[in-house]
Each structure stands twice: as C-alpha cells, then as structure tokens.
Amino acid sequence: MPKAIVIAGTSSGCGKTSVTLGLMKAFARKGLVVQGFKSGPDFIDPGLHRMASGLPSHNLDGWMLSADEIHRIFRRNHEGCDISIIEGAMGLFDGIGAVSEEGSAAQLAKILGVPVMLVVNARGMARSAAALVKGYGEFDPDLRLDSVLFNMTGSPTHGQILAQAMEGRDIKVLGSLPRQADLPLPSRHLGLVTADDLDRREERLNALADWVEASIDLDALLDALPEYSLPSLSDGGVKMPExxxxxxxxxxxxxxxxxxxxxxxxxxxxxxxxxxxxxxxxxxxxxxxxxxxxxxxxxxxxxxxxxxxxxxxxxxxxxxxxxxxxxxxxxxxxxxxxxxxxxxxxxxxxxxxxxxxxxxxxxxxxxxxxxxxxxxxxxxxxxxxxxxxxxxxxxxxxxxxxxxxxxxxxxxxxxxxxxxxxxxxxxxxxxxxxxxxxxxxxxxxxxxxx
Known part of the structure; x- marks a missing residue:
C-alpha cells in the first residue's frame, strides 16, 4: 500500500530540499515509484523533484486551494505510487502570516493526515536541538510530528550527542547528516537553479542519495510509515483532444x-x-x-x-x-x-x-x-x-x-x-x-x- 510523508524544515535554508531530493532519488534507485509534491506556490522545487523521481511533481497549497481540491490533487497522483514525498516551504508553520496556518506545510499535513519529518540544521547545537524539536512538536497539538532528521552535523560524535539529547521523547531520530561542502545546490534570484539549468544533474542527485542512504535506514523509514490509501477518484472522463x-x-x-x-x-x-x-x-x-x-x-x-x-x-x-x-x-x-x-x-x-x-x-x-x-x-x-x-x-x-x-x-x-x-x-x-x-x-x- 502507498506510503506518504511530509518533509518540513525549521526554516528556509535548513536543507529540506537536499533531503527531499536525496530521499526521492534513493527510493527511486531501489525501484520504488516515487511521487513528489510541493507545499506552496514554488515552481523550481517541483522541477527538481521531477528530475529525481521521473514523475511530474504537483503543488499543494492551503491558501490557494480548498481542502477538497488538495485532496483531489493528492489522491489523483498518489494512487499507484509506492511513496509520496511532500516537501514543505520555509519553516513548518510558515504560511500567509503571523497568526494563520494557511499556506503552511503544517496545515497541509493536517489536511491530508500525513506524518511530518522535521529537518533541523544542527550546526553549532547540541542539547539545545532537543529543546528546539520539543517546541516544534508541542506548538500545534493537532499536528503529527513523527520524526526528526539532524542536518549539518560536524562529526559522528556530534550526531551521537544530538541523538542522546532526544532520548525518552516521542519524536524519533532518523539520523544525522554530515556537512559536505560540495552538496548544496546552486541558487540565484527567485531560488535554486532550475532543473533545466542545473549542471551535473545525475552526479548531484546520486551524491544526495548516497548522503541520505549513509545516514538513514530507508527500509526502516518506509516500514514505519503508515499506509495511506485513498478511494480511487473519477474525473468524469477526459474530452478527446480537439x-x-x-x-x-x-x-x-x-x-x-x-x-x-x-x-x-x-x-x-x-x-x-x-x-x-x-x-x-x-x-x-x-x-x-x-x-x-x-x-x-x-x-x-x-x-x-x-x-x-x-x-x-x-x-x-x-x-x-x-x-x-x-x-x-x-x-x-x-x-x-x-x-x-x-x-x-x-x-x-x-x-x-x-x-x-x-x-x-x-x-x-x-x-x-x-x-x-x-x-x-x-x-x-x-x-x-x-x-x-x-x-x-x-x-x-x-x-x-x-x-x-x-x-x-x-x-x-x-x-x-x-x-x-x-x-x-x-x-x-x-x-x-x-x-x-x-x-x-x-x-x-x-x-x-x-
């Protein structure tokens, strides 16, 4: 049965796009059918998703779209895949403003009922990272923050300290990703470089997949995700192209x-x-x-x-x-x-x-x-x-x-x-x-x- 997960971040620049692309490519290399989605109005990340998964990626946005329309788009494209990976935008709770969740990855995860993985840039942090994660986990009691992935760690010892700081908490630690200077994707005005303009695409994607696979047990991650099955959707038929x-x-x-x-x-x-x-x-x-x-x-x-x-x-x-x-x-x-x-x-x-x-x-x-x-x-x-x-x-x-x-x-x-x-x-x-x-x-x- 298909699985689904939201990859959210503490902020822009924490590495969630690199994690998302690495996971997509790693699962695709295992022969799984991976469907990408993007929270928010972004055009560049869906193009990168397509590059990693081989399938068109779709935007889901709680301000631009109704909950019913979000369900329709998700259901239509989730059906028939092995795992749907939904990349968040900015920080987990960031949307249209200070007091509304509209347009946020958190709102989207609640609409769809999909568990959230939080990507944390842990550079320069030790026990404080646990306090940060605790705050994200308790900020919205209706949100299911299922796991955390620490990024930008300085050494295996740093990763062990972060994992120890999280012991006894309800949020699983999936792993710690080491800093690698050659991994970040190039950017320019409006965001990351588009898939069409990205050089060494396969090399970059495989490097991201290797980076993720070295730190995360992908089989355990997939097994732990709940099955997310939806009734098939009829669009009422498609007109003949005319x-x-x-x-x-x-x-x-x-x-x-x-x-x-x-x-x-x-x-x-x-x-x-x-x-x-x-x-x-x-x-x-x-x-x-x-x-x-x-x-x-x-x-x-x-x-x-x-x-x-x-x-x-x-x-x-x-x-x-x-x-x-x-x-x-x-x-x-x-x-x-x-x-x-x-x-x-x-x-x-x-x-x-x-x-x-x-x-x-x-x-x-x-x-x-x-x-x-x-x-x-x-x-x-x-x-x-x-x-x-x-x-x-x-x-x-x-x-x-x-x-x-x-x-x-x-x-x-x-x-x-x-x-x-x-x-x-x-x-x-x-x-x-x-x-x-x-x-x-x-x-x-x-x-x-x-």
Missing part, C-alpha cells in the same frame, strides 16, 4: 503548475510545447497560446535574436486568438527587457510596456484576482488565487491595454495593476492556480475552441 494550444517550454519558460496543464487537457486541449528560444515557427493549427513564467531575463539576448519567433508571436497575438501570459511570459510580450547589466533587448512588443531587472524583488506574495471585464479566463466576477514573485519592474503605459483584474494580497489590500487585456491577449505578473477556480481552464479552452 483544441490545439501551444505553450512555451524551454529553459526561459518553465514555470507551470502541473495541475493547470492537466485541467486544460481535461477540458479538451492538446497542449503542444514550443521553444521561444530555439524555434522559428509556432506549431501548426494552434487555437491559443499559454506563455508561462520562468527566466526570460537570463536569456534575453537569445530571445531578442530570434526575431522570427518574436514576429510569429506578435502576429498570433494580433490575430485575435486567445493568449494567456504569466510573469515571464508577460515580460516576453512587452516592448523591451533591460537586464541587471543595463542591456536592453527588444521583445515581442505586443504590450507597449517595458520591464527592467532590479536588485531586489519588486513583488512577493499571494494574490487573489477578480475579473472586472470579460477575458480569455472568464466572465466578470470570476475569482481565482495565485502568487506573484519577480525582480523586474514594469514601466510605461499602453492605452490600448485594459486592466481586467481587481487584485488583492493575502491581507485584502488592493494591489495596483494586475491583468492587462489587449485584443484577446491577457498578460499579468500573477501566476494563477486553476485549481482555485476550475472553470478558468475550461473557459480558456472553450474560447480557444471558439
């Missing part, structure tokens, strides 16, 4: 919620990938475009040099066929993009805006969107939730682009700007999760078909 929608997919554009893509397919879309970096033509017979986010700023010169594709994108947007562009995809549709080095590169010029990369993030946080005018995603009044995180700053104006989003942050505060509609082309910095409003995927597929 609407070809192109979606940008390469090193510059790789930020998509897997559930968004699944829901579009469910609505009858045949999703056809193409590369704005390398292709000179769009795939044939497309009825719509979906331009996701990513790192266009890192590939701005190459994108600008591909004038053939820029022209095809511009012509498609001006044809009246539906286009939906998020964050990096929206930047690609602007007049130009200026890099941190001050180099300005021409983009598609669909929107008469420009964007420039800044030294710190320009927006970060959850967003709730309400449509105030008809758009490719729905009628006025339709609402959805998502997230915004970018280092670029938009400038300029486009009188022909109408604002069709009423945007609020997690506290209900109104955010300036939002979704811009020009013709039938909708661009926004907000990444929406279609699971927060399943009608949006169906509406987009429907207007593409029409």
């Amino acid at each position: 609407i070809r929608i192109g979606y940008a997919r390469d090193r510059a554009f790789c930020f998509y919620y897997e559930e968004n893509l699944r829901m579009l397919r469910q609505a009858g879309a045949e999703l056809v990938p193409f590369s704005p970096l390398h292709d000179t033509n769009l795939p044939p017979a497309l009825k719509g475009l979906y331009l996701g986010g990513g790192y266009p700023e890192l590939h701005a010169a190459e994108l600008a040099a591909n004038t053939a594709m820029l022209g095809k994108i511009r012509d498609f947007c001006q044809s009246g066929k539906p286009v939906y562009a998020e964050c990096g995809g929206f930047m690609y549709l602007m007049r130009s993009l200026r890099t941190r080095a001050g180099q300005e590169h021409a983009m598609a010029g669909v929107f008469d805006f420009t964007c420039a990369m800044e030294g710190r993030h320009q927006a970060l946080g959850y967003r709730e969107v309400k449509l105030v005018a008809p758009s490719p995603l729905g009628a006025p009044g339709a609402q959805a939730r998502g997230h915004e995180f970018h280092y670029s700053k938009m400038t300029g104006s486009d009188p022909a682009a109408a604002q069709v989003y009423d945007v609020h942050d997690r506290c209900g505060k109104t955010n300036a700007g939002g979704g811009y509609l020009k013709g039938n082309c909708l661009g926004s910095y907000v990444h929406l999760h279609f699971g927060s409003n399943p009608h949006m995927a169906a509406h987009f597929a429907g207007v593409c078909g029409a």
Whole structure:
C-alpha cells in the first residue's frame, strides 16, 4: 500500500530540499515509484523533484486551494505510487502570516493526515536541538510530528550527542547528516537553479542519495510509515483532444503548475510545447497560446535574436486568438527587457510596456484576482488565487491595454495593476492556480475552441 510523508524544515535554508531530493532519488534507485509534491506556490522545487523521481511533481497549497481540491490533487497522483514525498516551504508553520496556518506545510499535513519529518540544521547545537524539536512538536497539538532528521552535523560524535539529547521523547531520530561542502545546490534570484539549468544533474542527485542512504535506514523509514490509501477518484472522463494550444517550454519558460496543464487537457486541449528560444515557427493549427513564467531575463539576448519567433508571436497575438501570459511570459510580450547589466533587448512588443531587472524583488506574495471585464479566463466576477514573485519592474503605459483584474494580497489590500487585456491577449505578473477556480481552464479552452 502507498506510503506518504511530509518533509518540513525549521526554516528556509535548513536543507529540506537536499533531503527531499536525496530521499526521492534513493527510493527511486531501489525501484520504488516515487511521487513528489510541493507545499506552496514554488515552481523550481517541483522541477527538481521531477528530475529525481521521473514523475511530474504537483503543488499543494492551503491558501490557494480548498481542502477538497488538495485532496483531489493528492489522491489523483498518489494512487499507484509506492511513496509520496511532500516537501514543505520555509519553516513548518510558515504560511500567509503571523497568526494563520494557511499556506503552511503544517496545515497541509493536517489536511491530508500525513506524518511530518522535521529537518533541523544542527550546526553549532547540541542539547539545545532537543529543546528546539520539543517546541516544534508541542506548538500545534493537532499536528503529527513523527520524526526528526539532524542536518549539518560536524562529526559522528556530534550526531551521537544530538541523538542522546532526544532520548525518552516521542519524536524519533532518523539520523544525522554530515556537512559536505560540495552538496548544496546552486541558487540565484527567485531560488535554486532550475532543473533545466542545473549542471551535473545525475552526479548531484546520486551524491544526495548516497548522503541520505549513509545516514538513514530507508527500509526502516518506509516500514514505519503508515499506509495511506485513498478511494480511487473519477474525473468524469477526459474530452478527446480537439483544441490545439501551444505553450512555451524551454529553459526561459518553465514555470507551470502541473495541475493547470492537466485541467486544460481535461477540458479538451492538446497542449503542444514550443521553444521561444530555439524555434522559428509556432506549431501548426494552434487555437491559443499559454506563455508561462520562468527566466526570460537570463536569456534575453537569445530571445531578442530570434526575431522570427518574436514576429510569429506578435502576429498570433494580433490575430485575435486567445493568449494567456504569466510573469515571464508577460515580460516576453512587452516592448523591451533591460537586464541587471543595463542591456536592453527588444521583445515581442505586443504590450507597449517595458520591464527592467532590479536588485531586489519588486513583488512577493499571494494574490487573489477578480475579473472586472470579460477575458480569455472568464466572465466578470470570476475569482481565482495565485502568487506573484519577480525582480523586474514594469514601466510605461499602453492605452490600448485594459486592466481586467481587481487584485488583492493575502491581507485584502488592493494591489495596483494586475491583468492587462489587449485584443484577446491577457498578460499579468500573477501566476494563477486553476485549481482555485476550475472553470478558468475550461473557459480558456472553450474560447480557444471558439
């Protein structure tokens, strides 16, 4: 029967992603089917999960999604695997704010009823680590904190001291992971380097798996986890693919919620990938475009040099066929993009805006969107939730682009700007999760078909 576990941390940077990838790769090397999930709105970690497990990883978020939708996504993808590994975000109890658990790994573990492994950076700690773990274990009595894994230990003796400090407590010590200078994954703005840009991928993954296997009894860990079986889920059948929608997919554009893509397919879309970096033509017979986010700023010169594709994108947007562009995809549709080095590169010029990369993030946080005018995603009044995180700053104006989003942050505060509609082309910095409003995927597929 399938097993499941949440890998949470005391904070960002404690090593939970390295532990998660190491466990995924180690179990996969044993021949197990490993399904990855990510707590929160992150796009980079799910891509790394896929690299380690071989299966698409799915985002689960207690603020963007209802408990029922979380159960549906989890059940659909947990079925048929040997173990589901859910990676938390930030610290175990960190979510939308100081007094709410919404969006946290703890909330997700309680919704699903899955035990939690806490990863603790124990560098410079001895008996105090036990006090830290005790506090995490007692902070929420409704949460099942099942085990702890100490990371960044300095020696076997250090690991023994930590284990001794935990003796007599209800929380199991799974092991102690030694510090290794060559193990941490490289990072940049927005987070870790994406799976597509990570060098020596197999070498890194196997090193993480070796590191985990040397300190944890994987068979004992698996045996101790409770079986997590759910009734099979019917989606009511999938429509025959009849609407070809192109979606940008390469090193510059790789930020998509897997559930968004699944829901579009469910609505009858045949999703056809193409590369704005390398292709000179769009795939044939497309009825719509979906331009996701990513790192266009890192590939701005190459994108600008591909004038053939820029022209095809511009012509498609001006044809009246539906286009939906998020964050990096929206930047690609602007007049130009200026890099941190001050180099300005021409983009598609669909929107008469420009964007420039800044030294710190320009927006970060959850967003709730309400449509105030008809758009490719729905009628006025339709609402959805998502997230915004970018280092670029938009400038300029486009009188022909109408604002069709009423945007609020997690506290209900109104955010300036939002979704811009020009013709039938909708661009926004907000990444929406279609699971927060399943009608949006169906509406987009429907207007593409029409």
